[in-house]
Amino acid sequence: xxxxxxxxxxxxxxxxxxVPADQRRAEILVAALDVxxxxxxxxxxxxxxAERVGITHQGILHHFGSKDQLLVEVLExxxxxxxxxFENQEPPHGPELMRHLVxxxxxxxxxxxxxxxxxxxxxxxxTDGHPAQASFRDRFTHLRGLIRDALRDSCPSDGPSDAxxxxxxxxxxxxxxxxxxxxxLDPERVDMPYAVGLVIDALLARLGSDHRAGDSR
Amino acid sequence: xxxxxxxxxxxxxxxxxxVPADQRRAEILVAALDVxxxxxxxxxxxxxxAERVGITHQGILHHFGSKDQLLVEVLExxxxxxxxxFENQEPPHGPELMRHLVxxxxxxxxxxxxxxxxxxxxxxxxTDGHPAQASFRDRFTHLRGLIRDALRDSCPSDGPSDAxxxxxxxxxxxxxxxxxxxxxLDPERVDMPYAVGLVIDALLARLGSDHRAGDSR
DNA sequence: GTCTATAGGCGGATAGAC
DNA sequence: GTCTATCCGCCTATAGAC
Numbered sequence: 006x007x008x009x010x011x012x013x014x015x016x017x018x019x020x021x022x023x024v025p026a027d028q029r030r031a032e033i034l035v036a037a038l039d040v041x042x043x044x045x046x047x048x049x050x051x052x053x054x055a056e057r058v059g060i061t062h063q064g065i066l067h068h069f070g071s072k073d074q075l076l077v078e079v080l081e082x083x084x085x086x087x088x089x090x091f092e093n094q095e096p097p098h099g100p101e102l103m104r105h106l107v108x109x110x111x112x113x114x115x116x117x118x119x120x121x122x123x124x125x126x127x128x129x130x131x132t133d134g135h136p137a138q139a140s141f142r143d144r145f146t147h148l149r150g151l152i153r154d155a156l157r158d159s160c161p162s163d164g165p166s167d168a169x170x171x172x173x174x175x176x177x178x179x180x181x182x183x184x185x186x187x188x189x190l191d192p193e194r195v196d197m198p199y200a201v202g203l204v205i206d207a208l209l210a211r212l213g214s215d216h217r218a219g220d221s222r
Numbered sequence: 223x224x225x226x227x228x229x230x231x232x233x234x235x236x237x238x239x240x241v242p243a244d245q246r247r248a249e250i251l252v253a254a255l256d257v258x259x260x261x262x263x264x265x266x267x268x269x270x271x272a273e274r275v276g277i278t279h280q281g282i283l284h285h286f287g288s289k290d291q292l293l294v295e296v297l298e299x300x301x302x303x304x305x306x307x308f309e310n311q312e313p314p315h316g317p318e319l320m321r322h323l324v325x326x327x328x329x330x331x332x333x334x335x336x337x338x339x340x341x342x343x344x345x346x347x348x349t350d351g352h353p354a355q356a357s358f359r360d361r362f363t364h365l366r367g368l369i370r371d372a373l374r375d376s377c378p379s380d381g382p383s384d385a386x387x388x389x390x391x392x393x394x395x396x397x398x399x400x401x402x403x404x405x406x407l408d409p410e411r412v413d414m415p416y417a418v419g420l421v422i423d424a425l426l427a428r429l430g431s432d433h434r435a436g437d438s439r
Numbered sequence: 440g441t442c443t444a445t446a447g448g449c450g451g452a453t454a455g456a457c
Numbered sequence: 458g459t460c461t462a463t464c465c466g467c468c469t470a471t472a473g474a475c
Contacts (some may be wrong), residue, residue, distance in 0.1 A: 008470085010318035012371055021441090021442075023440090023441060023475090024441085024444085025441095026440075029441085042349075043349060043350050043388050044349055044350065045346050045349045046264075047262060047265045048264045048349070050466085050467060050468085051467080051468070051469095052466090052467075052468095058442090060441095060442070061442075061444090062467090063442070063443060063444080063469095064441075064442055064443080066440090066468090067440095067441070067442065067443095071468090071469080072468070072469090098459075109442075119444060121348055121349070124345050124348060125345050125346060125348065125349060127341050127345070127402055127403060128341050128344070128345030129262055129342060129344065129346070130345070130403075130407070131338055131341060131403060131406040131407055132260065132261055132262040132265065132338070132342060133260055133261065135262075135465090138407065141407060142405075142407040142408055145404050145407060145408065146408065146411070149404075149411070160409070165334050168413070169420065170414065171411075171413075171421065172413060172417035172420045173340065173417075175398050175401060175404055175412050175413075175417050176400075176401070176417045176418075176420065176421045178400065178404065179397045179398075179399070179400025179401040179403075179404060179417070180393050180396045180397050180400060180421075181314065181396075181400070182399070182400035182403065183393075183395065183396025183397060183398070183399035183400035184392060184393070184396040184398070186344060186345055186347075186348060186358075186396075186399065187362050187366075187395065187396060188391055189348040190347070190348060190355065190358060190359040190362060191359055191362065191363065194363070194366070194388075195384070196388075196389060196392075199385065200389035200390075200392050200393045200396070201393075203386065203389045203390065203425070203428070204393045204395065204397075204421065204424075204425070206428065206433075207421075207424040207425050207428035208420070208424050210422070210424065210427065210428060210433070211420070211424035211427060211428075214247050216423075216427070221437065237457095237459070238458090238459065238460090239462070240459075241458080241459095242458095244460055267449085267450060267451090268450075268451070269449090269451095277458090277459070277460090278456085278459075278460065278461090279450085279451080280451095280453090280459080280460070280461085281454070281458075281459055281460080283451080283453085283458070284459075285458090288451085288453090289450095289451070322450080340445075342470080384474075
């Protein structure tokens with residue numbers, strides 16, 4: 006090294022330009038979503054996120070308090086941008102929701118980074134004491150409710166049992182999530198939007214028809 | 223502390239009994255599967271695994287070389303014990319495979335630790351350069367092939383298109399995997415075996431029937 | 440109000456003693 | 458086969474510079 010390493014005068018890091026907190030927080034959230042998705046939450050280093058923003062890792066802790074809290078806010082940010090992709094603030098209802106889910110699967114094939122973040126973080130959330138556990142549990146509860154209502158709308162008369170509708174709602178979410186992992190590992194061999202559409206059609210047909218006559222389970 | 227902390231004589235750890243390598247490796251694999259499931263791969267500490275076996279974490283590195291390699295061997299061990307649960311060494315074929323999948327989902331409700339290990343590790347494997355990436359990609363390719371063949375067996379005449387069968391195979395695996403995460407977060411509200419059975423029935427009906435006449439997609 | 444510097448503690452990896 | 462010793466990298470807390 007050619008610069009002077011005088012003990013009392015450490016090689017000074019170029020000080021970052023002073024930026025308003027709101028803007029800085031937004032920059033950090035974008036970088037964090039990227040790095041969390043690429044490395045997973047536990048392997049991700051605050052210093053890597055900080056480097057992308059041009060500050061030190063202590064700067065992140067100043068804005069977010071802890072790595073756990075940063076994760077929670079990253080997930081909120083992800084959900085916010087996800088709904089903003091579609092014109093309405095509110096997610097669609099009824100049969101339109103099913104088409105929305107297929108469209109989402111199709112859109113996801115163009116944003117592998119976001120898909121990876123979601124897949125890794127949602128699975129990691131089931132580990133003991135994970136900071137995002139409540140966030141994901143609430144998310145799934147909410148989604149199941151939305152889809153359950155939409156399924157009921159599509160099967161008006163002599164509807165299927167509550168158990169069937171609940172299971173179908175869980176399954177539609179599960180297919181979307183499970184396909185993401187297979188697709189990330191082998192994009193050529195997995196067609197996410199087509200498979201999601203197929204399962205939804207099959208479940209709607211099953212719930213709509215009077216299959217119980219010939220049921221042998 | 224009341225014991226003597228003489229500098230030259232550090233409090234000596236009780237030395238473990240010398241155990242044959244094969245036996246020790248097996249003990250480590252059992253403990254590792256447990257800890258990886260409870261904490262996730264990255265959060266899991268070699269020292270915690272070592273403690274259960276009664277050695278230091280360096281002992282594990284002696285037997286497995288690295289934490290990454292330990293994970294790979296843990297997954298192989300898991301698969302080996304999984305097939306041993308059922309009488310035949312070979313997984314069932316044809317329609318019997320579908321019943322096997324539902325039975326597996328039911329059995330999984332009694333072994334949350336194993337389910338957690340699988341869910342966390344399979345999702346983590348999609349991160350950049352993860353040591354288990356090839357292992358999981360091959361696993362999914364193999365499983366899709368098995369299920370694809372079984373679906374064809376169940377729909378003999380004027381069968382559905384290859385694309386439909388492929389998508390159905392991916393979807394059945396995806397439902398099982400995705401349901402595990404929802405179930406781990408909220409066991410009371412998710413019925414894994416019932417939902418898996420529902421999706422399989424719905425897909426079989428869909429692939430078997432001549433739905434294309436009224437298809438509007 | 441925004442950020443950096445310093446220091447402690449833990450986890451993984453390597454080398455060498457017993 | 459197992460241990461001790463040592464290194465480096467990461468998260469976190471505290472203090473203080475601008």
